[in-house]
Amino acid sequence: MKRRAWLTLGAVVLGGGGVVTYAVASPSSGHGGGQARRPVKVYDLTLKDTANGKRELPRTETRQFSLLGVSWTGATKRLHGTAQVRTRSVETGEWSAWHDLEAADPLEDPEAGADARGASEPLWVGPSDGVQVQVVHQDGSTSSGLPKGLQVNLVDPGVATAAETKEQPAAYVADATPGDSASPADSASPGDSASPADSASPADSASPSASVTPTESVPATDSASPSDSASATPTDSASASPSASTPTAPPSTVPEPPIVSRAGWGADESLSPDPSDYNADVKAVFVHHTDGTNDYTCSESPAIIRGIYAYHTQTEHWNDIGYNFLVDKCGTIFEGRKGGVGLPVLGAHTYGWNREAAGIAVLGDYTTAGATDAALASIARLAAWKLGQYGADPATTVKLTAGATQTNFFGTTFTAGTSYTFNRISGHRDGYNTQCPGNSLYPQLPTIRAWASGPVQGLKLTSLSGASLSGSTYYTKGAITAKWSTTTPGSLISKFELLVDGKVAATASGTAASAGATLAAGSHSVAVRAVHQSGKTTTTSALTVVTDTTVPAFTTAPKLSLRTGTVSTTAVPVTLGWKATDNAALKSVSLLSPTTATFGPTTTSSSRTAKSGTASTWSMKASDHAGNTRTSSPSFTPVILQETSATKSGSWTSRSSTNYLGGKSYSSGSKGASLSWTFTGRSASWVVSRASTSGQAYVYVDGTKVATVELKSSTTSYRQAIWTKTWSSGAKHTVKIVVVGTSGRPTITTDGLVYIK
Numbered sequence: 001m002k003r004r005a006w007l008t009l010g011a012v013v014l015g016g017g018g019v020v021t022y023a024v025a026s027p028s029s030g031h032g033g034g035q036a037r038r039p040v041k042v043y044d045l046t047l048k049d050t051a052n053g054k055r056e057l058p059r060t061e062t063r064q065f066s067l068l069g070v071s072w073t074g075a076t077k078r079l080h081g082t083a084q085v086r087t088r089s090v091e092t093g094e095w096s097a098w099h100d101l102e103a104a105d106p107l108e109d110p111e112a113g114a115d116a117r118g119a120s121e122p123l124w125v126g127p128s129d130g131v132q133v134q135v136v137h138q139d140g141s142t143s144s145g146l147p148k149g150l151q152v153n154l155v156d157p158g159v160a161t162a163a164e165t166k167e168q169p170a171a172y173v174a175d176a177t178p179g180d181s182a183s184p185a186d187s188a189s190p191g192d193s194a195s196p197a198d199s200a201s202p203a204d205s206a207s208p209s210a211s212v213t214p215t216e217s218v219p220a221t222d223s224a225s226p227s228d229s230a231s232a233t234p235t236d237s238a239s240a241s242p243s244a245s246t247p248t249a250p251p252s253t254v255p256e257p258p259i260v261s262r263a264g265w266g267a268d269e270s271l272s273p274d275p276s277d278y279n280a281d282v283k284a285v286f287v288h289h290t291d292g293t294n295d296y297t298c299s300e301s302p303a304i305i306r307g308i309y310a311y312h313t314q315t316e317h318w319n320d321i322g323y324n325f326l327v328d329k330c331g332t333i334f335e336g337r338k339g340g341v342g343l344p345v346l347g348a349h350t351y352g353w354n355r356e357a358a359g360i361a362v363l364g365d366y367t368t369a370g371a372t373d374a375a376l377a378s379i380a381r382l383a384a385w386k387l388g389q390y391g392a393d394p395a396t397t398v399k400l401t402a403g404a405t406q407t408n409f410f411g412t413t414f415t416a417g418t419s420y421t422f423n424r425i426s427g428h429r430d431g432y433n434t435q436c437p438g439n440s441l442y443p444q445l446p447t448i449r450a451w452a453s454g455p456v457q458g459l460k461l462t463s464l465s466g467a468s469l470s471g472s473t474y475y476t477k478g479a480i481t482a483k484w485s486t487t488t489p490g491s492l493i494s495k496f497e498l499l500v501d502g503k504v505a506a507t508a509s510g511t512a513a514s515a516g517a518t519l520a521a522g523s524h525s526v527a528v529r530a531v532h533q534s535g536k537t538t539t540t541s542a543l544t545v546v547t548d549t550t551v552p553a554f555t556t557a558p559k560l561s562l563r564t565g566t567v568s569t570t571a572v573p574v575t576l577g578w579k580a581t582d583n584a585a586l587k588s589v590s591l592l593s594p595t596t597a598t599f600g601p602t603t604t605s606s607s608r609t610a611k612s613g614t615a616s617t618w619s620m621k622a623s624d625h626a627g628n629t630r631t632s633s634p635s636f637t638p639v640i641l642q643e644t645s646a647t648k649s650g651s652w653t654s655r656s657s658t659n660y661l662g663g664k665s666y667s668s669g670s671k672g673a674s675l676s677w678t679f680t681g682r683s684a685s686w687v688v689s690r691a692s693t694s695g696q697a698y699v700y701v702d703g704t705k706v707a708t709v710e711l712k713s714s715t716t717s718y719r720q721a722i723w724t725k726t727w728s729s730g731a732k733h734t735v736k737i738v739v740v741g742t743s744g745r746p747t748i749t750t751d752g753l754v755y756i757k
Helices: 162-167 298-315 373-388 442-453
Strands: 008-013 019-025 040-046 054-073 081-089 099-101 117-119 123-137 151-156 284-289 325-327 333-335 357-362 397-401 419-423 425-427 460-470 473-485 493-500 503-509 514-518 522-532 537-539 543-547 553-562 572-581 586-593 597-599 605-610 619-624 629-632 638-641 647-649 653-656 664-668 674-690 696-701 704-710 717-739 748-756
Touching: 040 054, 040 298, 054 081, 054 298, 099 123, 117 298, 123 151, 123 298, 151 298, 162 298, 284 373, 298 333, 325 373, 333 373, 357 373, 373 425, 373 442, 419 425, 425 442, 460 522, 460 543, 473 522, 493 514, 503 514, 553 619, 553 629, 553 674, 553 717, 553 748, 572 586, 572 619, 572 638, 638 674, 696 748, 704 717, 717 748
Parallel strands: 284 357, 284 425, 325 357, 473 543
Antiparallel strands: 008 019, 019 040, 040 151, 054 117, 054 123, 054 151, 081 099, 081 123, 325 333, 397 419, 460 473, 473 514, 493 503, 493 522, 522 537, 522 543, 553 572, 572 605, 586 597, 586 619, 619 629, 638 748, 647 674, 653 664, 664 748, 674 717, 674 748, 696 704, 696 717
16 A cells, blocks of 8 residues: 555534535645645535435535535445536526536456545536535435445635736635645634634525535545546556656657646645656557536636546545646646656556556547547647657557456457557547547547647648649749648648758748748749658649749730721720730730720730720730730820811712711712722721611722722611721821712712721
């Protein structure tokens, strides 16, 4: 039997006349986690038989506590019943709903002392000052089958650091002075009357059964009751024996993650005075959950761990907290059982398998909700580090020797002394008949194994800025930034490398998501390589990236040509034409003024309109996929020549209408009548009116007949550019129209000529 940790005892008189005994855990000096402001305390309240066949504690006002459980005499005894509790919040003064407490498995360790107690899993309820408990036999009719010595055990985790003190109400700090075992009020003898603040009086008119009898806080031992969550299972007998001396921490193949020390969470080392035992190595890691609530804040995690520690040592009478490590939902890792985080400390977490494994418990209940990614990442980092100390790959399996004959959750039977295959990272239920680590956390173990072992999972290039994609090729002027994502958390990644043509061009940290490089002219392959903390690598598929610094060219400069359509002084129909090329890959051509538009790389013309009599700059920009650009900005002026400005021959009649350009036009049905316009430009269009009675006309350019134009139309329309001609460059030209004198419809109506200069 190990040396016992005796506790300071005190007593408080309840309003109902009973006495509650509490154990005070005096804070040790030199913790390094901040000066202790109030010690951890455990209050044991006895449950009484009632006439209706249950054991209970009526609503009772108590000293402040934040964690509780129910325990009974005899660690091997099962609780064949249901323990329910409800508590009163210090903050709101409201009573909670009833909570069922899950009973821990019975103790099966033959070395356990007689003072070890059976217990439920502890439940974190937050700061509370009232409790009500009832334990009902499973048949609901009698309490005769319930174990003896039933108590509710209230744990006040205290305030361990100055930082915690700032977070608590002022009254919280005055409870005990640093270094004291108990405040003067706490040290009252059974016959003294306690002050209202110190007394634990019933909130209701208590019956005699509400009185609590003194309970001696017995010494802690190293024996631990098997449990599926916070009540960790005992150390077991196995073929391998723990080391009698303190070993040397072996180096690991991966970095050690940040770990909050026992001093950091306020452990009182006087509660666990016996020296640590050590295994030869760590071959596997078992993952647990502590049960209880998931609604805690991560600032409460140290207090929760202090509460579990006190519950294990002062209620269940173990020598220390059973888990080697604990992790909260924010991913903070805490040192559990003492002995050195880098050493193979013999824990009490997975009955039958403690001699060759370490135990990691996640704070909370993961029966219906999965653990957070932060918690999973920390478990993976921690497991990889511990297993890496002994050259073990977290993704592999291992043979473990059973230290006890038992059956696990899945019905597999183990025989003491026989070897069985386990995953290096297993769940509590793999080795013991328990639901721990919960139906939602257990399916997350493959993710933990993959993250812990490597290589990096889900690596992919998400974008390549500074470059433009055309087909399957990226184009850049030189500077690129690759961005990526992974499903493996950055805390497990050593670094990322940006590879250009297979060589490292840039290196980024494991938490980075991008890196940049400048590429030389030419074609390159670009990829990203992720280096897991284990050294395993994974690389994305390579992208083809072409560095292009040559600007596009306009092989045909932008030009305007007149086209057919309706003419007005503000909108002359024109065609904008161009041709652009690039040495690598033309992306687009944009019209910048006098209006805006964007065209594909193969488009070479666009129908537009231009304002008559106004010089307009037609600015265009050619862009390649690398971002190089070329701009061309010629200026053009459409000019309308009225019919009155033409040289006439033959008979012409002037007509007036708002439908005509300038309000007037010329009509003639005389065969051979003509009009001639002389201008200097590069494009021309003849503007007419059309109707069902319109005839035909000949068009001559510079003395040569070039067309016979039919003006007949089923619908009457005005200001129609019906004939056009464009030259390669601007020059002086004469356009003449001649009336054909078509039989039955000889008349033509001309509205002028438009040219571009």
